[in-house]
Amino acid sequence: MTHPSKAADFVDWRRGQISREIYVSEDVYRRELETLFTRAWLFVGHESQIPNPGDFFTSRMGEESVILVRDKAGVIHVLLNSCRHRGMKVCRYESGNTSLFTCPYHSWTYTTDGRIRGIPLYKALYEGNLNRDEWSLVEVAKLHNYKGTIWATWDPDAPDFLTYLGDAKIHLDQALDCRDGRPGGSEVIGVHKWVFPANWKFAAENFLGDTYHNPSHRSVDMIGIGPSALEGVKGRRDNELEQAQHVWCSFPAGHGVHSAVQPEGYEFVDQFKNDPEIADYFRYCHEERKRRLGEDARFLPFVGTIFPNTSYHGRQPRSLCSWHPHSANETEGWRFFLVDADAPTKIKDFLRTYYMRYSGPAGMTEQDDMENWLYATKASMGTIARRHNFNYTQSMGASELNPVVNGIEVRGDVSQQVTEHMAVGFYRRWAQYLDQEPWDVLMGKGDERFTPKAAAE
Amino acid sequence: MDATVETPRILRDDAYYTLRREIEEFYYDEAECIDTRRFTEWLDMLHEDLRYFMPMRHNVKFGQHAERENTREDEGISWFNEDKWTVTKRVEQILTGVHYAEEPLSRTTHMITNVQVLQALPDAASAQEVHTSCRFHTYLNRVEYETYNFVGKRYDRLVRVDGDWKVRHRKILLDQNILQAKNLSTFF
Numbered sequence: 001m002t003h004p005s006k007a008a009d010f011v012d013w014r015r016g017q018i019s020r021e022i023y024v025s026e027d028v029y030r031r032e033l034e035t036l037f038t039r040a041w042l043f044v045g046h047e048s049q050i051p052n053p054g055d056f057f058t059s060r061m062g063e064e065s066v067i068l069v070r071d072k073a074g075v076i077h078v079l080l081n082s083c084r085h086r087g088m089k090v091c092r093y094e095s096g097n098t099s100l101f102t103c104p105y106h107s108w109t110y111t112t113d114g115r116i117r118g119i120p121l122y123k124a125l126y127e128g129n130l131n132r133d134e135w136s137l138v139e140v141a142k143l144h145n146y147k148g149t150i151w152a153t154w155d156p157d158a159p160d161f162l163t164y165l166g167d168a169k170i171h172l173d174q175a176l177d178c179r180d181g182r183p184g185g186s187e188v189i190g191v192h193k194w195v196f197p198a199n200w201k202f203a204a205e206n207f208l209g210d211t212y213h214n215p216s217h218r219s220v221d222m223i224g225i226g227p228s229a230l231e232g233v234k235g236r237r238d239n240e241l242e243q244a245q246h247v248w249c250s251f252p253a254g255h256g257v258h259s260a261v262q263p264e265g266y267e268f269v270d271q272f273k274n275d276p277e278i279a280d281y282f283r284y285c286h287e288e289r290k291r292r293l294g295e296d297a298r299f300l301p302f303v304g305t306i307f308p309n310t311s312y313h314g315r316q317p318r319s320l321c322s323w324h325p326h327s328a329n330e331t332e333g334w335r336f337f338l339v340d341a342d343a344p345t346k347i348k349d350f351l352r353t354y355y356m357r358y359s360g361p362a363g364m365t366e367q368d369d370m371e372n373w374l375y376a377t378k379a380s381m382g383t384i385a386r387r388h389n390f391n392y393t394q395s396m397g398a399s400e401l402n403p404v405v406n407g408i409e410v411r412g413d414v415s416q417q418v419t420e421h422m423a424v425g426f427y428r429r430w431a432q433y434l435d436q437e438p439w440d441v442l443m444g445k446g447d448e449r450f451t452p453k454a455a456a457e
Numbered sequence: 458m459d460a461t462v463e464t465p466r467i468l469r470d471d472a473y474y475t476l477r478r479e480i481e482e483f484y485y486d487e488a489e490c491i492d493t494r495r496f497t498e499w500l501d502m503l504h505e506d507l508r509y510f511m512p513m514r515h516n517v518k519f520g521q522h523a524e525r526e527n528t529r530e531d532e533g534i535s536w537f538n539e540d541k542w543t544v545t546k547r548v549e550q551i552l553t554g555v556h557y558a559e560e561p562l563s564r565t566t567h568m569i570t571n572v573q574v575l576q577a578l579p580d581a582a583s584a585q586e587v588h589t590s591c592r593f594h595t596y597l598n599r600v601e602y603e604t605y606n607f608v609g610k611r612y613d614r615l616v617r618v619d620g621d622w623k624v625r626h627r628k629i630l631l632d633q634n635i636l637q638a639k640n641l642s643t644f645f
Contacts, residue, residue, distance in 0.1 A: 194638065198639075222553050223546055349532075352533065352538075356534060356535065361640045362537055370640055371558040372557070374603075
């Protein structure tokens with residue numbers, strides 16, 4: 001199999017075609033691990049998972065095991081979970097509280113900030129040869145706590161997280177902020193982890209805002225599993241956006257989202273009708289959010305993917321996902337379910353029950369996604385199949401820069417009809433990581449979509 | 458150490474073995490219903506107040522298993538934690554014929570073994586409620602090459618309604634941490 005020397009040759013964005021090689025090739029996969037997962041900002045976990053000094057949660061970045069830990073001084077670290085001596089994992093528990101990470105192999109120990117605490121027989125065997133300060137657990141180059149979500153990168157030259165997030169920020173905010181509009185305040189109530197035989201990019205792309213795949217959820221829409229299903233409402237969620245203008249946005253750093261803007265003076269759509277008390281709570285949250293945010297409250301999230309492999313579901317259900325690469329044709333999905341930390345127990349119980357029947361490998365909606373991703377990967381592996389590109393021409397040319405939608409400016413390369421331009425934008429950036437372009441290019445420099453027309457002329 | 462384990466307490470007399478055979482038959486009937494895709498009939502074997510619960514299993518430090526190994530029924534996220542309405546929805550979904558994760562339908566074989574009656578109320582001879590323990594091995598093959606083996610422990614509470622046993626509470630302990638399957642599209 002010969003591959004283009006440049007990944008960019010796989011992504012023919014001008015014609016809206018992308019080679020299947022990027023979903024099946026082991027060579028491409030290795031390049032992703034080396035050039036993309038070592039540089040991009042990755043979601044690691046949530047501070048609600050490690051509230052106290054010494055708390056840790058074992059996570060992943062790319063293929064690698066990392067420990068998200070709050071040290072004894074309360075500072076959050078992300079450390080490579082591999083002893084500096086012979087590589088054994090220093091932590092094989094999923095979460096817990098500790099004052100030391102002890103390697104089972106030769107008993108090197110590390111404190112919760114990653115520094116060496118003890119090396120057996122140090123004086124007799126190592127003194128004079130080993131400087132302890134140089135052999136701490138490997139720590140990420142940069143870490144950012146954004147509204148409780150912890151993000152990290154191995155690249156010291158990476159732009160700061162908020163620059164990286166760019167205009168995708170207010171979309172992600174909608175998933176992280178309280179339902180009543182207060183900033184932040186979410187907590188993780190559980191994490192699904194499962195392995196599925198599909199390339200990780202199928203999942204990431206799905207959440208960029210592939211609205212077109214709705215027919216694959218027909219079965220669940222027919223039977224109705226949403227928060228108002230007991231009242232006979234069909235579908236998999238309440239349609240709070242029935243009057244809204246949907247927007248699909250691509251951003252310079254490769255992120256893509258699907259959100260919506262309610263019209264001015266829109267009517268609140270009743271939701272969560274299974275239980276009047278729950279319905280009242282969410283109506284209250286809606287009113288309160290409107291009071292706090294004013295006109296900006298008309299802006300609502302749906303789904304999105306923060307480049308490269310962190311996706312969110314903004315409302316019904318509400319979660320963050322990491323699509324960890326396992327191999328070219330295998331992915332480990334982690335879904336972190338979110339609620340407002342200070343929501344009443346009854347609300348949390350209602351939401352978790354809904355999340356479980358909707359999401360993940362046991363969820364009635366997402367089982368059908370996994371079926372698609374698996375067989376799309378499988379059926380793209382053949383020699384003949386690989387010769388034929390995927391088509392991404394949907395709504396090509398229908399997007400515009402920073403349009404005003406229902407009176408609100410929506411920033412980014414934005415389409416107001418169902419589209420795949422976010423995926424094309426994602427893969428343009430993806431190719432530039434693989435081709436080891438500098439950070440200004442990875443942040444969109446030279447991308448004509450984000451150059452204001454007046455300036456270009 | 459493991460909070461999920463209930464040591465059998467009841468006397469192993471003839472009444473016990475007769476009751477156990479009856480419960481085993483019930484489980485075989487359930488497996489037969491599911492494996493022959495008579496899902497609606499299977500629903501009739503579930504109590505109206507069913508709780509169907511499959512926790513996630515965590516890797517925890519020695520001494521913490523009772524407290525932290527399994528996710529909980531009363532809070533947080535599990536694989537399944539639902540009532541009969543939701544299980545019924547799952548059956549309805551399969552019966553739409555367009556639930557692509559089960560279309561075409563998977564081939565399943567549910568094997569149930571190590572059945573023990575842990576408790577019989579009021580007693581084994583006239584039991585109206587039983588608490589049981591068993592092991593399951595569920596084999597699932599779908600389309601061409603996709604094959605999964607789900608192995609674990611199950612703890613049930615069955616109650617007799619108008620003479621028939623119904624599953625009132627089912628706790629399914631799948632012996633996996635990270636789920637080694639793309640979907641849990643069968644019943645347990």
